[in-house]
Amino acid sequence: MPAFRIAPAVADAFPGTLIALVTATGVRGRESWPHTAAAVEELEQQLADGTWHPADETDPRIEAWHAAYRSFGTNPRRIRPSVDALGRRLAKKGSLPRINPAVDSYNAVSVRHALPAGAFDLDHVTGDVDIRHADGTESFTPLGEPDTVEHPKPGEIIYTDITGVLTRHWNHRDAHRTRVTEDSTHVAFVIETLHADRDGDLLKISVDELQGLLAPHAEQTTMSYLSPAQPKATV
16 A cells, blocks of 8 residues: 655645545445535535635635745746635636546535645555655656646655656646546545644544545545654555
8 A cells, every 4th residue: 555755855844734635445436426516516506695705815725825836936826726726716617627526526625625635546656655845857747638748846846656746836736647537446535734733623624524525435435644743644
C-alpha cells in the first residue's frame, strides 16, 4: 500500500498544514449516487436563492492558499487553487460540473466548505506519494491532455510518485494518469487546510460529509491525517 508523505521543507514552510486522507476501496462508480446528486443540487439551489455563496479570494480560507502560491512563485490569480477556481465557476455559471459520482462528491464538499479537495486512482499510483518542492526535472501530464508533458518550476509544491507528478501548484491541477473515473475502484481522496488551528474542525466535518457520500457506494472507507507532526500515512 502506498504511503503519503509531507517533505520536511514543506512542513517547515507551512507548519499549520493538515491534510485528510480518505481511502475508499471497492468503489462502485457506475451506479446511481442519489445523495451526491442531491448535495450538488442543493448547493446550486442555495446559490440561486441567494442563501449561500461560494467563498472568494477575500475569504481567509482561500486567501491562505493565494499566499502559499505566491510564496512558491505561482500567481494565484492566473493559476488558481482548485477550490478557488471551482467556486468562481459555480458563482459564474450557477452550476457545478458533473464528472462522475466520486469526483462530484469531493467537489461538493470542497466548494461548500472552501477547502481544496482532490483524489487519486490508487491503481495508477506507483510507489509512495510525496508532497514536496519540485526540482524542475519532473514530468507532468495534465488531466485531459494525455499527449502533453509539462515540467513544474523549481520550488513549486507538487504531489509526486516515482513515475511523475500527480498535481501541480500543490492543488491547482491533477494528472491524467491518476484521474478518477467511473471505473476507479481504489481511490484516495484528500482535503487540505493550511491552518489546522483555525480550520481543523471544519476539515473534520468535511471528512465526515465525504465519507457519508462515499460509504453507500464502497466496500470500505478509512481515514487518516497528514501534518508536520505526523508527516507519513499509509493508505
